[in-house]
Amino acid sequence: MAELEHTLSASELHEWLEYYEMEPFHADRSEVQLATMSHMMNAxxxxxxxxxxxxxxxxxxxxxxxxxxxxxxxxIFGGGKNG
Known part of the structure; x- marks a missing residue:
């Protein structure tokens, strides 16, 4: 973990977070698969x-x-009040 803190820049971390939003990692994919099967059984x-x-x-x-x-x-800006 310490090595990662020294080698991973903030911008690279941000890119990984964006990638994760587009392409979920394994646990999220498993959840989607199980939810799909449960939905099919329910239907x-x-x-x-x-x-x-x-x-x-x-x-x-x-x-x-x-x-x-x-x-x-x-x-946020006070509803257009003057003052």
Whole structure:
């Protein structure tokens, strides 16, 4: 670990984090495979669950709407108050 701290730059670590987001490592792939199989079994038995319902680490990325983004900006900067 000490060698890694000396040889891995911050930018390279950032690149690895981006790569991990695009290409999950082994544990995440296994979770996706097991969730897919569970989803198929659930559907076979008449269930309506999604594959993501069987995943522990699933992160749904929420996209802000334009009105939601405008509300956040107004909250940060005081809602357009003069002063």
């Amino acid at each position: 076979f038995m008449g269930g309506s669950a999604k594959a993501t319902d069987f995943m522990l680490t699933y992160k749904e990325k929420k996209k802000d709407s334009l009105s939601g983004l405008a509300a956040k900006v107004k909250a």
